[in-house]
Amino acid sequence: DTGVSQNPRHKITKRGQNVTFRCDPISEHNRLYWYRQTLGQGPEFLTYFQNEAQLEKSRLLSDRFSAERPKGSFSTLEIQRTEQGDSAMYLCASSSMGVFSTNEKLFFGSGTQLSVL
Amino acid sequence: AQTVTQSQPEMSVQEAETVTLSCTYDTSENNYYLFWYKQPPSRQMILVIRQEAYKQQNATENRFSVNFQKAAKSFSLKISDSQLGDTAMYFCAFMKRNSGGGADGLTFGKGTHLIIQP
Numbered sequence: 001d002t003g004v005s006q007n008p009r010h011k012i013t014k015r016g017q018n019v020t021f022r023c024d025p026i027s028e029h030n031r032l033y034w035y036r037q038t039l040g041q042g043p044e045f046l047t048y049f050q051n052e053a054q055l056e057k058s059r060l061l062s063d064r065f066s067a068e069r070p071k072g073s074f075s076t077l078e079i080q081r082t083e084q085g086d087s088a089m090y091l092c093a094s095s096s097m098g099v100f101s102t103n104e105k106l107f108f109g110s111g112t113q114l115s116v117l
Numbered sequence: 118a119q120t121v122t123q124s125q126p127e128m129s130v131q132e133a134e135t136v137t138l139s140c141t142y143d144t145s146e147n148n149y150y151l152f153w154y155k156q157p158p159s160r161q162m163i164l165v166i167r168q169e170a171y172k173q174q175n176a177t178e179n180r181f182s183v184n185f186q187k188a189a190k191s192f193s194l195k196i197s198d199s200q201l202g203d204t205a206m207y208f209c210a211f212m213k214r215n216s217g218g219g220a221d222g223l224t225f226g227k228g229t230h231l232i233i234q235p
Contacts, residue, residue, distance in 0.1 A: 033222050042121075042208050042225030043162070089160055093222075106223055108154075108162035 004109035025094030123226035140209030148214035
């Protein structure tokens with residue numbers, strides 16, 4: 001168990017370009033979350049997968065954002081036509097939902113820091 | 118919807134001192150979890166401690182303990198014998214029990230920047 005892995009760690013892009021981030025959750029974790037964190041703020045929920053199904057999306061997730069989790073394993077988050085306001089740390093987290101949900105814990109990756117110039 | 122409030126943007130203490138970080142929350146739920154996460158300069162979010170709302174006993178993890186006051190909706194973190202490595206952002210977070218996931222997964226406060234001075 002190597003923890004939640006995110007790639008790349010840093011991404012610098014020009015406004016208008018597309019970017020894609022990858023998250024590899026802890027193996028056998030069925031839940032996967034994407035959060036966004038701007039400087040001086042706590043993480044804010046973006047979207048959530050239970051296995052391969054994307055069950056919920058935040059209003060923060062505009063049409064330019066799309067996330068996938070094929071086969072319920074790794075996940076990708078793509079941002080099209082990036083804007084300067086997209087600059088943030090994008091955090092991925094995973095958890096394993098127990099039968100009685102008595103041990104629900106989210107484990108976070110190190111994040112991808114996006115800078116849009 | 119739940120809200121989590123951390124009223125201390127920054128705190129600074131001397132090494133080996135004890136420090137308490139405050140957190141209050143607002144919810145109509147009765148069954149939930151509360152967490153403290155630590156985020157050092159590496160930006161990795163690390164779980165520090167977890168409290169189940171139905172348990173009256175306060176959670177402890179080595180030098181870290183909480184004071185959970187359910188009626189007051191207060192959940193403070195006490196760090197004893199503080200160390201330089203404790204310097205980090207600390208986030209208080211709320212989760213409904215038997216959460217369906219999604220936006221119910223975790224609601225975070227804005228964080229407290231804790232600085233341990235040598």
